[in-house]
Amino acid sequence: MAPLSAENIFPIIFLLLTTFSVSKAELHAHYYDQICPQFEKIISETVLKASKHDPKVPARILRMFFHDCFIRGCDASILMDSTAINQAEKDGPPNISVRSFYVIDEAKAKLELACPRTVSCADIISISARDVVAMSGGPYWNVLKGRKDGRVSKASDTTNLPAPTFNxxxxxxxxxxxxxxxxxxxxxxxxxxxxxxxxxxxxxxxxxxxxxxxxxxxxxxxxxxxxxxxxxxxxxxxxxxxxxxxxxxxxxxxxxxxxxxxxxxxxxxxxxxxxxxxxxxxxxxxxxxxxxxxxxxxxxxKLGNLRGSTNGEVRLNCRMTN
Incomplete structure (x- = not known):
């Protein structure tokens, strides 16, 4: 990939900062307080139970968060399954080894019973990433919420993920x-x-x-x-x-x-x-x-608040669009 020159890097930075400002304005810490007050508790209990059964879950959930946000922003596009006409992100070469999608599926299923059509899969990933860090001895922070789930997921986009061989x-x-x-x-x-x-x-x-x-x-x-x-x-x-x-x-x-x-x-x-x-x-x-x-x-x-699109949806099933 060719290095960015001085003449083209500033428009890119301006676009990124503009996108970040718009997205951040739509997110806030108390987004679910009235419409699904128990949602963080449901997610945390699900993640903790899964981590007790499989100690690899925390690392896998944290990696899932990074790989999701680095493609199209934090829109849960990494959760979507491939179809007959589209190979999704999770089947791109860098994501073949991403695991533990079932943890997000379980949390989503419980949330659909408690608060139907309310909590996005993108917010579930973001909260889960915070929880696996905190339960492993790391810091705890208040995640801003209100993300929407994207409708696009392409395996070809995973070439934009940083590789373990990068300088x-x-x-x-x-x-x-x-x-x-x-x-x-x-x-x-x-x-x-x-x-x-x-x-x-x-x-x-x-x-x-x-x-x-x-x-x-x-x-x-x-x-x-x-x-x-x-x-x-x-x-x-x-x-x-x-x-x-x-x-x-x-x-x-x-x-x-x-x-x-x-x-x-x-x-x-x-x-x-x-x-x-x-x-x-x-x-x-x-x-x-x-x-x-x-x-x-x-x-x-900062990473969790970046999104590339604002016209998403709340998926009923994290693996497919509504």
Missing amino acids: VSQLIQSFAKRGLTVKDLVTLSGGHTLGFSHCSSFEARLRNFSSLHDTDPSMNAEFVLDLRKKCPKPNHNHNAGQFLDSTASVFDNDYYKQLLAGKGVFSSDQSLVGDHRTKSFVEAFAKDQGLFFKEFTASML
């Missing part, structure tokens, strides 16, 4: 297109504290990395040996992989400490330490977990 310049460009700053980039990357990756997303760093290096020189040598054991060649275990920090079930700042130790699983993560534009944020968050929590809350609100 810092590519990451900055990707986030800037969504009105997000360099600080937002480093902050939201901290969501990987709950993450897990299959070998296929990072094994290129472990062997035959380049003509000069067998392995990625930015990686800790002992960490490479550990990952090679978990991802042997040939690898017949398609579920093999690595957690993205050493406290994978806890939302904390360990992710940043791992990056400073050369133990970032993705090259995109490790690149944050090697660039002067991002390294200072990594160091600050590794040192001060409270600062990370504060900035993560602000960045999640």
